[in-house]
Amino acid sequence: MLLGIVLVALNLRIAIAAVSPILDIVRRDVAFDDTLAGLLGAAPLVSFAVFGSLAPLVARRWGLEPTLVAAMLLSGAGEVARSTTEAPAAFIAWSVVALGGMGMGNVLLPPLVKRYFPDRIGAVTAAYSMTMAFSTTTPPLLSVPLARAFGWRVSVGSWSALAVVAVLPWCVVLARRAAARRRGLDADRRPRASSVPAARAGGGAGRAWRSPLAWGLAVTFGMNSLNTYALFAWLPQILTDAGLAVEAGGRWVGLLAILGLPLSFAGPLLAARMRNPWPLVALLAACYVSGYLGLALSPVPGTAVWIVLLGLAQGVFPVVLALINLRTRTAEGATALSGFVQGVGYAVAVPGPVLVGVVHEATGSWTPALAVLLVTVGVLAVASTVACRPAVLEDTWAPRPAR
Template identity: 40%
Template sequence: MPPDPSATTSTGVHLAIGVILLALNLRPALVAVSPMLDAIRTDTGMSATTAGLLTTLPLLCFGLLSPLAPRMGRRFGMEPALLGAMVLVCGGTALRLLPSMVALLGGTVIVGAGIAVANVLLPGVIKRDFPSRVGLMTGLYSMSLFGGAALAAGITVPLGDAIGLSWRPTLALWGVLGLVALAVWLPQTRRHSRVSAAEASGAAHPVRGMWRHPVAWLVTAFMGLQSLTYYAATAWLPTIFTDAGMAQGTAGWMLSFSSLLGIAGAFLAPVLAARLGRPGAVAAFGALLIICGFAGMATAPVGGAYLWMAMLGLGQGASISLSMLFIVQRAPDTRHAAQLSSMAQTFGYLLAATGPLALGAVHELTGAWTVPLIVLMVVLVPQGLAGLGAARDRHAAPAQRGDSVTGG
């Protein structure tokens, strides 16, 4: 096992900053669409179902392209593959500047492809380079995901209004954050090489039987269900509030406020899980918080908006952080972490991709948001149960490889 740079050298600090900046770019290009959705629909004339497709396409990319990410990491090296992923994010963001529906959808697919690769490989980097700081780095990584989402949700509309930009260049502005991450991550491609020949060939720890392993499927279920509820809510929350009479700017701020609380939830969940020794209980409590938030939105969306968004943010932050922590902890080594991450995100995001489309379709069918919110509350029950199962201290690997060994 390589030495833990986080504890001994400045290299670990630089690497940690690079991981955080990459993570900051894994949500803004997607989340920024949500507060702009009304403007996009007005300008393009797209239906609510088509608008749901705009937010679903990246999730489909996450699911369909995740199996390729471990191969890219082994073939080109983890760091160059992550650099390429960020190039795709920046390129896709720029493509959406072109005034056509094809460019909008195509750029969204390219952004989704880049994020898909980074989603899978970054947990492996944490597993490999921060073995004694897994909880801390997972918390920082998850905080960065929510931090990027909070920025995108909260300042996209005000920033565009302040500069006087239409929705296309406003969305493209988030490519600047990607360029910063590219510049910071570039030195990592020189500092680190490909994985060892033994590891790449599978001679060290062959990944066998994971697709039949019950722990791997519990991790996958938890990842998928929390992603489904998160992306479905993120796609439609501003619209739910505006339909209830809230101003568009305020509705966007509500999503941002939720994401800000998500930062706290993302950082606190791994810490509490480690301190209490009961990550399953933390996962179940996170699901309960989200249920309470959705229930409040269904009954008094505007009057108690801040309370509902606080519950939602804390619960969602805890859930996403724990889903990443389970991937790292349930894997005995870097290759298993990448493979488990690929499996969880392949099936997890394909499941999550149904969320925005389904929520939009149910809304069109019922003409209100009460039934869609009840559906999300029902989904959170198996999410909590999957979290209890995924939290058990076992490895998603064949028994002879040490299933009972502590998961880190």
């Protein structure tokens, strides 16, 4: 099942990464105005928040694997549909569909790791989070050549093939499970989350939002996502306003994305070996602080140093993904925690890029905008003290009131 998890992870950022480099080409053909382009820019975070929150509800009814298959098919259908549309509003709507499937996949992968690899959480989380980072950096390298050779519609729609490939291993799992049921057997010998007795689930009837641990993880995740998306949105302009060429700003953003790869692999492995990984998160938060101070005080002479620090700081993301499983006892708990953390976290991150832009426009300087980001890093550091405590969700959430 490792192949199935990695293939799904490969799909979870494509709807964003494959379109950004060719957005100007798309805008000329589909006649986007600036308002619609802004809506498209906000669509990933909003879609991840909304559909991520819905994923646990659907999974509770359908099961993890069927919900994942549906999510990937939804994503692929959205990719194909938006590549054929002529209307800008329809392009955004189908983009939301594609992003929604990916948002559900974001939430479902941690509990699937918990179910199939409970004794290798760090290693498997490292594998799939690194794949997600790879899927962020690779499509931009291919989208422009594809668009030049075959047109933007082929460039956008062709990525749907990966969604189809990603569902194949899970279809095999479901087919084997159905055949086993017909024979009265359990094919994979693994308990379904719904079959775990409530007593063993450690409060399986609880609500994640009642848990301080869940809130700590959600705020940590949200503050990190806010910083990540704000950086990708504004770093090129920050560097351009500091005197660098436009092309150089783009290259530094590319480096920022690439630097996420090593920590995507190392972060979960380190977190799994530490009883309380707060020192690791604090170190990554310090990288954010140093990078922002550097951009504010000396953006050009030390550009390489600041970008490296900010790239390493993105390691908070895979650490939180690992903690979703390390801080739960069951796949049921991991599903609830993953949906809560990512749903709340992405919702918290939505206003981040806009807020940075508003502060810059109001003050005419990037220093106050960077100060806002420094405050969010402080919130991240405080919230992570709760998120990293050696506790288990099922022991911290309150039971639902009796009906």
